[in-house]
Amino acid sequence: xxxxxxxxxxxxxxxxxxxxxxxxxxxxxxxxxxxxxxxxxxxxxxxxxxxxxxxxxxxxxxxxxxxxxxxxxxxxxxxxxxxxxxxxxxxxxxxxxxxxxxxxxxxxxxxxxxxxxxxxxxxxxxxxxxxxxxxxxxxxxxxxxxxxxxxxxxxxxxxxxxxxxxxxxxxxxxxxxxxxxxxxxxxxxxxxxxxxxxxxxxxxxxxxxxxxxxxxxxxxxxxxxxxxxxxxxxxxxxxxxxxxxxxxxxxxxxxxxxxxxxxxxxxxxxxxxxxxxxxxxx
Ligand SMILES: [Zn+2]
Numbered sequence: 001x002x003x004x005x006x007x008x009x010x011x012x013x014x015x016x017x018x019x020x021x022x023x024x025x026x027x028x029x030x031x032x033x034x035x036x037x038x039x040x041x042x043x044x045x046x047x048x049x050x051x052x053x054x055x056x057x058x059x060x061x062x063x064x065x066x067x068x069x070x071x072x073x074x075x076x077x078x079x080x081x082x083x084x085x086x087x088x089x090x091x092x093x094x095x096x097x098x099x100x101x102x103x104x105x106x107x108x109x110x111x112x113x114x115x116x117x118x119x120x121x122x123x124x125x126x127x128x129x130x131x132x133x134x135x136x137x138x139x140x141x142x143x144x145x146x147x148x149x150x151x152x153x154x155x156x157x158x159x160x161x162x163x164x165x166x167x168x169x170x171x172x173x174x175x176x177x178x179x180x181x182x183x184x185x186x187x188x189x190x191x192x193x194x195x196x197x198x199x200x201x202x203x204x205x206x207x208x209x210x211x212x213x214x215x216x217x218x219x220x221x222x223x224x225x226x227x228x229x230x231x232x233x234x235x236x237x238x239x240x241x242x243x244x245x246x247x248x249x250x251x252x253x254x255x256x257x258x259x260x261x262x263x264x265x266x267x268x269x270x271x272x273x274x275x276x277x278x279x280x281x282x
Pocket of ligand 1 (some may be wrong): 095101134135138
């Protein structure tokens with residue numbers, strides 16, 4: 001990390017150089033979504049007419065959101081309150097779109113609601129065990145669609161140039177993001193102690209700055225997420241861990257990409273409880 005002193009500040013300063021300029025956000029997102037969709041369609045036939053619209057919004061507690069509207073359509077919203085860094089394009093395109101929430105919801109509608117007539121699956125209880133699998137698959141889906149080396153190549157050769165960023169910087173940025181990603185569980189601890197009333201807002205923000213390397217604005221946005229969604233926060237990283245362990249345990253590790261897609265897609269198509277996944281992964 002360039003510079004001297006506090007690592008969180010140096011990381012923030014370094015990362016600022018990788019924000020997508022305002023006028024290029026839409027082009028970068030459309031390219032990212034098209035690539036995620038193409039890779040997903042190579043492994044699963046999606047219902048005819050599936051589509052989504054992309055909107056840019058402000059003043060939200062999240063960075064991206066998928067609103068599933070039924071009839072295989074979604075509205076995907078991207079929050080532009082804070083700078084959008086280049087790595088977020090593939091993250092959000094996969095997570096909210098393909099093979100994440102949009103695909104998950106479209107397959108539920110196709111296979112369960114219409115295919116089997118299970119009308120209760122047309123209701124999605126957000127605060128439920130289902131969300132651990134929904135967020136876990138949406139996050140793990142990033143690595144399914146874009147294994148590390150392929151992700152770096154696509155970002156460096158396609159997204160960096162589209163955003164006007166220097167492709168020569170892509171490899172180091174990718175590596176930094178991979179390492180910072182390992183700090184994600186620190187956020188759960190901040191949420192737990194803050195929601196339990198053990199920590200004040202300021203203490204929780206300070207923890208996120210020091211242990212999750214978030215800048216003050218990002219940490220404040222995260223607190224807003226804790227306030228709104230409370231323990232839902234664990235669905236992302238613990239859900240991803242659960243899904244990864246399960247898929248790997250079923251023979252779908254990185255060395256077996258075809259099997260990886262197969263196990264992953266079965267998780268989207270068939271209702272399962274988190275306890276069944278955890279039991280199988282053990
Ligand atoms: Zn999500």
